[in-house]
Amino acid sequence: MKLVFLGPPGAGKGTLASLAKDAFGVVHISTGDIFRANIKNGTPLGLKVKAILDSGGLVSDETTIEIVKDRLMQADCKAGYLLDGFPRTVVQAEALATFEKLDSVVNFVLDENVIVSRLSGRRVCKACGTGFHLTAMPPQKPGTCDKCGGELIQRKDDEASSIQERLRVYAAQTEPLIHWYRTKGLLKDIDASPQPTEVLKELKKVLG
Numbered sequence: 203m204k205l206v207f208l209g210p211p212g213a214g215k216g217t218l219a220s221l222a223k224d225a226f227g228v229v230h231i232s233t234g235d236i237f238r239a240n241i242k243n244g245t246p247l248g249l250k251v252k253a254i255l256d257s258g259g260l261v262s263d264e265t266t267i268e269i270v271k272d273r274l275m276q277a278d279c280k281a282g283y284l285l286d287g288f289p290r291t292v293v294q295a296e297a298l299a300t301f302e303k304l305d306s307v308v309n310f311v312l313d314e315n316v317i318v319s320r321l322s323g324r325r326v327c328k329a330c331g332t333g334f335h336l337t338a339m340p341p342q343k344p345g346t347c348d349k350c351g352g353e354l355i356q357r358k359d360d361e362a363s364s365i366q367e368r369l370r371v372y373a374a375q376t377e378p379l380i381h382w383y384r385t386k387g388l389l390k391d392i393d394a395s396p397q398p399t400e401v402l403k404e405l406k407k408v409l410g
């Protein structure tokens with residue numbers, strides 16, 4: 203199965219992808235995770251994109267498309283993949299269509315006030331990247347990852363000023379993709395407000 207998870211920042215794409223990848227036996231590819239790993243490791247790409255991610259802007263289409271194209275050529279993608287956070291512009295979607303044929307695009311639908319509370323309450327493990335939420339999905343021990351015992355931190359782009367910029371960029375650049383994919387008959391809307399296990403059940407239903 204070749205899938206795209208589309209939706210505003212904080213809608214739960216990453217949380218659902220980590221459940222869906224095992225349920226569907228596909229590889230989870232998050233462009234945001236790829237950029238953050240490069241920043242953490244201080245690679246040339248990481249140095250180039252750090253300020254962009256921190257402020258909530260978008261990395262250039264050219265750079266992002268090249269990374270995804272290379273990643274999709276790797277052998278583990280043959281059995282299927284789930285793209286989380288790509289494409290994010292019409293240019294990226296057009297490029298993807300030239301080298302891949304998608305089965306479905308899942309559109310995560312969520313109210314803006316819930317989005318903001320999910321983003322501002324998100325904490326991620328500094329060591330393994332597992333995501334938590336201060337109230338909705340709290341860790342067993344405050345500030346500590348349930349999985350690996352690592353320290354939980356707040357993403358720089360989850361600070362208030364970057365959240366507003368990400369929502370603005372989403373509305374201007376990414377939201378038009380909803381219409382773009384709908385006209386191609388690929389779009390499946392999903393209510394992202396219930397608990398993750400409920401959203402997964404719904405996802406299995408809509409994807410058949």
Ligand code: AP5
Binds near residue numbers: 334
């Ligand atoms: P990226 O990492 O993709 O960020 P994003 O789209 O802003 O999405 P998030 O990761 O913030 O949200 P999510 O939907 O994954 O939500 P999550 O599951 O964590 O991209 C980061 C940056 O990289 C971009 O700003 C850009 O600079 C760059 N970039 C990436 N891709 C690019 C591209 N294609 N082109 C150009 N630039 C690109 O959940 C959020 C919170 O809610 C968590 O705390 C979680 O615990 C909680 N939660 C999740 N689901 C539920 C639920 N069902 N109920 C209750 N709480 C929930």
Ligand code: MG
Binds near residue numbers: 215
């Ligand atoms: Mg994410």
